[in-house]
Amino acid sequence: MINRRIIFHAPRDIRLEESPVSAPGAGEVVVKMGAALTCGTDFKAYRQGHRVLLGDYPSSFGHELAGTVVCVGRGVTAAREGDRVVVANSAPMDDCFWCANGQNHLCPNLKLHNGAYSDYDIIPAHIVRHNLHSLAASVPFEVGALAEPFACAIHAAEINAVRPGETALIIGAGPMSLLLVHALRACGARVAVLGRSKGPLEAAQSAGAEAAFDAEQGVRAWADGRGPDHVFEAVGKPEIYLQAAAIVRDGGKVCLFGGCAHGTVVAFDVHRLHYKQITLHGVFHHNPRHFKEAVRLLSEGKVKTELLVKGEVRLADIPAFFAANADQSIAKTVVRP
Structure with missing residues (x-):
């Protein structure tokens, strides 16, 4: 079999390349793409590079994937040929303090797996062992592929220990903010979003936010006159850190x-x-617990995925698609073979 893959060579230089599909090694599986999703982090990497995400260049590209197992390596018991699966892009390596304590996302040897933008992706043994999840036949591949970014949002809600009835304000109204709305609503929180554009704010309310603001005025009154119990900064700018x-x-x-x-x-x-005893939490990535919960909520239809995913692009057209859209904010797009 020939595998078409998008390879990242340098910022603004990604190419469609072909090579034979390798046989899986011990513990590995080969997954045929059902659907992948574009991601804001991939666009950031395309514009400026991203060593944390991609490691050394050239690198495979794409990290939100669901598909079908077509070949299994020796010793694999977690999957069989024909299984529909969702693939995480990391998992514990089982050989350090952080991996042994449920914090594999902090492992000093963390290597994020890429290869979603490929016809076939060879999944490493540690991911097969810890973070490969079955996907019911009733769940579209593009819905399952949302598990990776949704797991990040679930991790954020967990690290802040959000409780039912508490108020949570999200600053920023992009796709990840919509996933945060769903994650926080799943905790029983009252959620509001602070942003700038009418369309994204309306989408946030459609996702379950009870209020949306285009200016800071009104937030305190919404949050019982005290200010929110939790604020989630979802922009990634120093001035918004201070605002939060x-x-x-x-x-x-x-x-x-x-x-x-x-x-x-x-x-x-x-x-x-x-x-004033303000607690600041950093948060990064996810672990198998968050990923499993993301797959569950998506499979149960608890996420309004139609608000998050718009349009499709073919694998062969990915280089042109990234070049055309690199400098603008767009919804997640489904990638098909």
Whole structure:
């Protein structure tokens, strides 16, 4: 079999290349793409590179995938040929403190798996063992492929320990914010979104946010006059980090969900952090627990996926598609073989 793959060579240089499909090694499986999804992180990588995501270049590309197992390596018991599966892009390696303690996303040897933008993807043994999940025949592949970004949102809700009835404000109204709305609603929180554009704010309300604001005024009144119990920064800009810490109620929690560039320094008002007991949480990626929960909620129809995924593109057209859309914000797009 010939495998067409999108290979990342450098920023703004991705190419469709062909090679024979390799046989899976011990513990590995080969998954035929049913659907992959484009991702804002992939577009960021396309524009400026991304060593955390891609490792050394040239690299396979794409990390949100669902498909069908077509070949299994020696010793595999987690999947059989013909199984419909959702593939995570990481899993514990079982050989360090963090992996052994449910924090494989902090493993110093973390290697994120890429290859969703391919006809066939060879899934490493540790992912097969810990983070390959069955997908019911009733669930479309493109819905299953949302599990990876949704797992990140579920992790954020967990790390802030959101409880039923608490108020949670999301700053930013992009696709990841919509997934945060669903994750926080699943915790029983009251959710509002603060953004700038009418369309995304309306989408956030359709996803389950009870309020949407285009300016900070009104947020405090919505949050019982105190300010929100939780604020989730989903933009990834230093000035929004500061805004999040200023809006949250005294004794509240801020989740820094949007990532800033390496070396970014933010000058927080540490007097407020100290005397008003503001908690700041960083959050990154996910682990198998979050991924499993994401697959469950998606499979049960608890996520309004039609708000998140718009349109389709063929694998062969990915280089042109990324070139045309690299510098604008678009919804997730389904990638087909």
